[in-house]
Amino acid sequence: MAREIAAGLNVAPAITTSGELRFGTCLLNPPSGYTLGDLELGKRFVSDLLAGETLRIEGSAPWLAQAQLPEDAQARLAVRVSHVERLPAANELLIYPRNVLVAVSAGVADLPNGVREALHQAAIALQSVACLLAADTDMASPALREAARELGVPLRFAKADVGMGELARNAIGQPVSILGDNFIAIAVAEQPLDPLHIGRPRGRLAVVGLGPGAAELMVPAVKAELARANDVLGYETYVRMAGPFRDDQVLHCTDNREEMQRARHAFELAAQGRSVVVVSSGDPGVFAMAAAVLEALHESTDVAWHSVDLEILPGVSASLATAAQAGAPLGHDFCVLSLSDNLKPWSIIEKRLDLAAQADLALAFYNPISRSRPWQLGQALDIVARHREPQTPVVLGRDIGRPGQTLRVTTLGQLSVDQVDMRTMVIIGSSTTRVIPCLDGRTWVYTPRSYGDKLAPI
Numbered sequence: 011m012a013r014e015i016a017a018g019l020n021v022a023p024a025i026t027t028s029g030e031l032r033f034g035t036c037l038l039n040p041p042s043g044y045t046l047g048d049l050e051l052g053k054r055f056v057s058d059l060l061a062g063e064t065l066r067i068e069g070s071a072p073w074l075a076q077a078q079l080p081e082d083a084q085a086r087l088a089v090r091v092s093h094v095e096r097l098p099a100a101n102e103l104l105i106y107p108r109n110v111l112v113a114v115s116a117g118v119a120d121l122p123n124g125v126r127e128a129l130h131q132a133a134i135a136l137q138s139v140a141c142l143l144a145a146d147t148d149m150a151s152p153a154l155r156e157a158a159r160e161l162g163v164p165l166r167f168a169k170a171d172v173g174m175g176e177l178a179r180n181a182i183g184q185p186v187s188i189l190g191d192n193f194i195a196i197a198v199a200e201q202p203l204d205p206l207h208i209g210r211p212r213g214r215l216a217v218v219g220l221g222p223g224a225a226e227l228m229v230p231a232v233k234a235e236l237a238r239a240n241d242v243l244g245y246e247t248y249v250r251m252a253g254p255f256r257d258d259q260v261l262h263c264t265d266n267r268e269e270m271q272r273a274r275h276a277f278e279l280a281a282q283g284r285s286v287v288v289v290s291s292g293d294p295g296v297f298a299m300a301a302a303v304l305e306a307l308h309e310s311t312d313v314a315w316h317s318v319d320l321e322i323l324p325g326v327s328a329s330l331a332t333a334a335q336a337g338a339p340l341g342h343d344f345c346v347l348s349l350s351d352n353l354k355p356w357s358i359i360e361k362r363l364d365l366a367a368q369a370d371l372a373l374a375f376y377n378p379i380s381r382s383r384p385w386q387l388g389q390a391l392d393i394v395a396r397h398r399e400p401q402t403p404v405v406l407g408r409d410i411g412r413p414g415q416t417l418r419v420t421t422l423g424q425l426s427v428d429q430v431d432m433r434t435m436v437i438i439g440s441s442t443t444r445v446i447p448c449l450d451g452r453t454w455v456y457t458p459r460s461y462g463d464k465l466a467p468i
């Protein structure tokens with residue numbers, strides 16, 4: 011009826027879902043493990059059926075057994091379920107079972123075309139390929155990844171000290187027939203293959219920054235990474251901050267000081283093919299896990315570790331989150347320092363403080379004080395005071411972006427060590443940093459972008 015009306019109006023009819031209503035199934039949406047050949051031809055096919063034609067089913071289509079299709083062995087229209095390569099025709103609905111696996115060696119030149127050619131010679135459709143499989147010794151190969159991306163199929167790896175044919179046979183848990191050679195082998199199984207159950211993927215390790223705490227300040231790439239993680243590692247507070255997690259995700263909470271151990275554990279998990287996330291607060295590259303993870307990689311000779319898909323994803327660091335709340339105290343050149351002398355001698359910290367203060371850089375202090383480091387902050391402030399006026403603005407941000415956050419604006423002369431704890435970020439202005447008192451009682455702190463006619467007091 012739609013077609014008659016359309017013909018009368020000289021337009022194309024769009025007929026939706028009526029096939030599903032009539033036949034109890036959507037022919038154009040086969041179950042997982044199968045893929046439709048051509049959607050446009052398929053639409054035409056279904057509208058012919060709706061117009062009263064019959065069809066025959068060739069090949070195995072178990073999901074159609076329950077459908078109310080107008081079947082007839084003599085029908086002009088055919089649903090054909092097969093991995094055989096075939097030119098599309100208007101009277102055929104081609105559905106490809108994904109029952110083919112192609113085992114490839116990374117050494118093959120122009121892999122995508124090599125695979126296409128091998129399939130064509132075997133008269134097998136590319137649409138039936140469930141995945142590419144390679145030896146795990148080839149895991150680091152970019153050519154393999156590029157080929158899988160270009161062919162639009164997943165890439166899996168398995169242990170192999172044998173040719174590609176055996177690699178494929180060993181990885182598939184059902185009878186297969188093997189075609190091809192030692193470089194490209196095609197395995198055809200009787201049933202569709204689930205790539206998730208063949209070998210394993212290349213492991214992934216992402217070191218991510220959660221930002222200061224508030225969910226809105228976490229970058230979307232980090233959210234996506236957390237969603238795909240099998241394992242999440244980190245200091246317990248940060249792992250909790252990164253949640254909630256699903257039941258299938260494994261959390262490995264450790265003490266804050268066991269960084270190298272955590273980094274190595276992360277590589278061990280990723281080298282097994284898992285998707286692993288190591289979390290840091292703020293940015294992972296600022297006094298946090300990214301450097302520890304790279305250090306672990308650097309000291310390892312394990313090929314499996316070096317084959318891991320490693321990525322560092324940034325976050326909003328505490329100094330930037332605090333600065334934004336205060337205004338723009340880091341609006342000109344600034345220097346970021348950790349006052350912790352756990353991993354560097356105090357003499358180096360003193361020297362850096364002295365030179366940075368002398369150079370009139372605004373200063374942001376991470377790890378300003380702790381129970382085991384009670385005196386360092388006082389000394390640091392004494393050094394800064396040699397080069398800065400007592401009225402230099404100071405910003406103290408505590409638990410910024412977290413529940414109960416506080417922001418205090420004071421001056422270097424009024425700052426006392428007991429106003430600061432290990433959850434505080436200390437920002438000390440430069441000689442040009444200014445304060446704007448506002449009508450609502452708050453203040454903005456900023457460091458102008460230029461020196462204007464003020465000369466640096468160096």
Ligand code: SAH
Nearest residue numbers: 292293296298327328377409410432434435
């Ligand atoms: N990678 C983190 C820093 C880790 S060092 C980042 O980029 O932010 C830990 C120090 O950062 C703390 O001692 C504190 O000085 C500071 N810090 C971390 N989170 C903070 C927050 N939400 N508010 C204020 N300071 C914070």
